[in-house]
Amino acid sequence: MGEITRHLPTQGVVLRYTNIKEADRMLTILTPALGKISVLARGCRKGKSKLLAATELFCYGDFVLYRKGNFHIMTQATVQDSFYDIRNDLDRLVYASYILDLTGEVANPGQEDNILFYLLLNTLSYMCYSDISPMVVTHFYEVKLMDHLGYRPILDRCIACGTNTNLAYFDIRRGGLLCNGCHKTDRVGYNIQMGTAKTLAYILDMDIKRLGVLRIPIYISQELDRIIGAYIEEQLDKKIKTRQFIKEFNRNSPKD
Ligand SMILES: [Zn+2]
Structure with a gap:
């Protein structure tokens, strides 16, 4: 707490993911400004998570992330195109x-x-x-x-x-x-x-x-x-x- 976190808005395309723990997902997302990044979507596989749709493969979305060590944590996501x-x-x-x-x-x-x-x-x-x-x-x-x-x-x-x-x-x-x-x-x-x-x-x-x-x-x-x-x-x-x-x-x- 008290730590300054920088919320970073970025577009991205989900390249791959691994399900971890009960409901989390670690993703690899391609972005224009940061290239390939690792992003943790906490709780995204829980029933009501708003993040789930944006963590599927191919998904093109607007993400809000903050950096934590050598990866990012997803705080918000809006699907632009799921290429369903x-x-x-x-x-x-x-x-x-x-x-x-x-x-x-x-x-x-x-x-x-x-x-x-x-x-x-x-x-x-x-x-x-x-x-x-x-x-x-x-x-x-x-x-x-x-x-x-x-x-x-x-x-x-x-x-x-x-x-x-x-x-x-x-x-x-x-x-x-x-x-x-x-x-x-x-x-x-x-x-x-x-x-x-x-x-x-x-x-x-x-x-x-x-x-x-x-x-x-x-x-x-x-x-x-x-x-x-x-x-x-x-x-x-x-x-x-x-x-x-x-x-x-x-x-x-x-x-x-
Ligand atoms: Zn020749």
Whole structure:
């Protein structure tokens, strides 16, 4: 008591949570000004708690927090958008859960990142409300995210020798296209069709407002999926479990 507490209003998106004790929840929330933060929602799972709705995954809300040691305590929360419909479609749910996971892996604690916050928020919005395929929304997010993190791939020339012809491979380690000649020497790289490389370049330069009209043929989506998945893993140097899960999920429920 008597201690000065600073109440901090912030927007946020709930990335993950763990239930603790009888009715508490420890959350990871992505904010624009503080990056990724840990937030304790005390008593939020009690019957009448006003905090509960705002502590669900995907929830975009306005929170009031105060800092306590290396985490924050939630004192108020208003839901702006629960993105509820993401839960009504298994496909959307699986891809959107992966997007939260990936974001949780790359976001920096305590560090301002407006771009990441709004990229995530807009992407969840498309995942929830648009009719574009969850896989395409996910690829868009992954490509934009990698660019934002400083891993923009080189797509206009061979990353080894600089030529702009016969670019038929993608080198996940160096992050760019590789020509046939360099591929023969280096023996690295994934096959990439011109359409896939063009789609990658298109997404890199595209505004998120155009995402609603982005259509990618399935054969390109599949190739993109292999390459981006491997690229993310290589550059971040970690496996994202939910991405592995998506692979299994798609294998067990083939799309027509
Ligand atoms: Zn080359």
